[in-house]
Amino acid sequence: MRYESPTTEAAPVAGVGDEKASTTDTPAVRLRDARLSYGPRSLWHGLDLDVSPGEFLAVLGPNGSGKTSLLRVLLGLTDLSAGSVRIAGEPAHRGNDKIGYIPQQRSLQDSLALRGSDLVGLGLDGHRWGTGLRGRRRRAELVRSALRSVDAQDYGKKPVGLLSGGEQQRLRIAQALVADPRVLLCDEPLLSLDPSHQHRVSGLIARQARRTGAAVLFVTHEINPVLPMVDRVLYLVNGQFRIGTPDEVMNSETLSELYGTEVEVARVGGRLVVAGAEGEQHHHVPEGEQE
Numbered sequence: 001m002r003y004e005s006p007t008t009e010a011a012p013v014a015g016v017g018d019e020k021a022s023t024t025d026t027p028a029v030r031l032r033d034a035r036l037s038y039g040p041r042s043l044w045h046g047l048d049l050d051v052s053p054g055e056f057l058a059v060l061g062p063n064g065s066g067k068t069s070l071l072r073v074l075l076g077l078t079d080l081s082a083g084s085v086r087i088a089g090e091p092a093h094r095g096n097d098k099i100g101y102i103p104q105q106r107s108l109q110d111s112l113a114l115r116g117s118d119l120v121g122l123g124l125d126g127h128r129w130g131t132g133l134r135g136r137r138r139r140a141e142l143v144r145s146a147l148r149s150v151d152a153q154d155y156g157k158k159p160v161g162l163l164s165g166g167e168q169q170r171l172r173i174a175q176a177l178v179a180d181p182r183v184l185l186c187d188e189p190l191l192s193l194d195p196s197h198q199h200r201v202s203g204l205i206a207r208q209a210r211r212t213g214a215a216v217l218f219v220t221h222e223i224n225p226v227l228p229m230v231d232r233v234l235y236l237v238n239g240q241f242r243i244g245t246p247d248e249v250m251n252s253e254t255l256s257e258l259y260g261t262e263v264e265v266a267r268v269g270g271r272l273v274v275a276g277a278e279g280e281q282h283h284h285v286p287e288g289e290q291e
């Protein structure tokens with residue numbers, strides 16, 4: 001399947017920080033000589049990474065290579081074994097309201113009583129709105145705008161436990177965007193979305209990043225839906241990593257080096273196809289869609 005232009009443009013979220021697109025030179029994310037180990041196993045080490053405001057970084061790698069663990073470090077949920085991590089110039093910490101987070105998908109059945117707009121509104125908790133009518137109105141306006149931005153305006157009043165996986169996912173994305181974060185951490189956010197909503201949502205995230213200066217770290221097993229938006233790739237394999245533009249990283253030579261075996265990367269109709277990476281499940285072109 002080719003990457004096609006969306007027929008409907010998703011509206012950007014009218015956010016908390018509309019008035020102040022980020023102009024600072026401080027990296028949104030900075031890791032220095034970072035290592036994460038569990039017992040004797042080192043997931044990655046010597047990781048130096050600066051992600052600039054507005055940059056879109058795709059984080060790739062096979063199962064268990066430490067992609068989610070990296071997001072947990074940035075969220076302050078897991079401590080580095082060595083090195084340092086800063087978010088917008090400050091040490092990483094739990095409950096950081098500079099971060100919007102789209103977690104790996106899990107069912108929301110347990111939250112049956114929660115309505116769509118309540119779920120999105122949770123993304124504004126911790127921000128100061130005041131208890132007055134004005135604060136409440138502004139909050140409701142932001143939630144409505146975030147719902148519209150992911151085409152979920154019809155779910156505002158519905159209990160989230162009754163929605164499909166893809167519908168729930170769109171609400172989580174709205175929740176992560178609603179407070180206009182400086183850093184947007186996305187853990188496989190396109191799972192369970194149909195191609196049209198994959199397209200819409202990835203476009204929305206990229207536009208939001210450009211408009212507000214949010215840095216995006218986008219964990220994915222499938223780079224093709226976001227390839228046109230990606231500035232750089234961080235590719236993790238077996239404790240090794242490479243960082244660079246898609247062309248610098250996603251080529252036969254670099255991936256062969258990283259996997260320690262012969263890997264072939266080809267461009268097929270604007271998509272990347274990777275063959276030969278052991279355990280690799282990415283960038284697969286389903287039969288019948290090959291050109």
Ligand SMILES: Nc1ncnc2c1ncn2[C@@H]1O[C@H](COP(=O)(O)OP(=O)(O)OP(=O)(O)O)[C@@H](O)[C@H]1O
Nearest residue numbers: 038039043061062063064065066067068069070104
């Ligand atoms: N708290 C922990 N204690 C010990 N090992 C852990 C812990 N958390 C994660 N791991 C291990 O670290 C490895 C990396 O996990 P992580 O979830 O970061 O991988 P991933 O790259 O996101 O994988 P996937 O693509 O399957 O989501 C896995 O082998 C996992 O079992």
